[in-house]
Amino acid sequence: MTFQKLVIGASMAIGVSAIATVPAQAGTITGVTIGGTAASDYYVYDSDATNTFKVENTSENVKKALSGNAASPTGNVELRASSELQGFDFTKNTSLTGTIGGKTLTLSSLTSDDWFGVGKTTTSYGASNLANTWFNDVVNTYSSLFPTSTLGKKVVFDNFLTAHGFERFSDPNISYVNQDDTSGLISIGLAGHFNAATLLGLSSSLNVQASEIVKYTYDGKTDYLYSFKATNSGLLEKSDGISHSGNYEVTIKGVPPAAVPEPSVMLGLLGVAGVFATQRKLKKASI
Known part of the structure; x- marks a missing residue:
């Protein structure tokens, strides 16, 4: 369980970091x-x-x-x-x-x-x-x-x-x-x-x-x-x-566009959220 928590925590940290660093694709007018x-x-x-x-x-x-x-x-x-x-x-x-x-x-x-x-x-x-x-x-x-x-x-x-x-x-x-x-x-x-x-x-x-x-x-x-x-x-x-x-x-000197998460990052976060949801269900079932 401790290892699982570490993995989940690391995944979330990576996901949040990616969201903070991926710039929006402003492109052309x-x-x-x-x-x-x-x-x-x-x-x-x-x-x-x-x-x-x-x-x-x-x-x-x-x-x-x-x-x-x-x-x-x-x-x-x-x-x-x-x-x-x-x-x-x-x-x-x-x-x-x-x-x-x-x-x-x-x-x-x-x-x-x-x-x-x-x-x-x-x-x-x-x-x-x-x-x-x-x-x-x-x-x-x-x-x-x-x-x-x-x-x-x-x-x-x-x-x-x-x-x-x-x-x-x-x-x-x-x-x-x-x-x-x-x-x-x-x-x-x-x-x-x-x-x-x-x-x-x-x-x-x-x-x-x-x-x-x-x-x-x-x-x-x-x-x-x-x-x-x-x-x-x-x-x-x-x-x-x-x-x-x-x-x-x-x-x-334009205003930098707001950062937006890439689709892959969002999928990763959804996967982490799914792990937590499954974990809650298992705990509830064991009770």
Whole structure:
């Protein structure tokens, strides 16, 4: 009986330990919906081994487009796809919302309010806003390619503004949204140009990398993400032969998903419970 109790105790300890250490399988974002004040302004791109190409805006196509990862990006969902067209309304946005690790995550395109401040009419260089923060990050990252004087930077900023550069960087192409089961880290792929020099008004002979900007809301926090480092996606957009060639990965410190027991652990605990139940019956019968 003493040996039996030791075995049962050890089994229970192992079972409880397993429950405490087995993480939930959070995986990728699920239940994705498209919304925002310009909810219909998005494109869905599928892919093969060589190209990305536009497909119908269906929930199944959206799900497939977001199924990749950093090692193998697939298609993508472009939010606020009309940002480069004449007469673009910079006050509206398109968003992508889903659940990951049991929490809601919303990814969105940017508006003029995001860049320059809510209700602000000034768009000047030197103002305290996202436009200047991002622009200074670009200049600091590629300092040898930009003027060093304040006046020179202002000229570049004004030219970029006039050329609708901020609109051009406001329509992120979301290629995947995944979460690490242990750390909770959420990884978001942004499909863009592997060489974005011309998008910044620089010579195409230069190797300059810059992603589009994505706005996110997660676990009560709203912020902006962008990157100046791309990996080669191995893909090219079929119609222009250049888009989606780079994969820029940005991250959010997500909340680790709650631990759940594996089926084998549950079966083991059920077996232990069965032993105790049988033991109680035997004791009762012997009385």
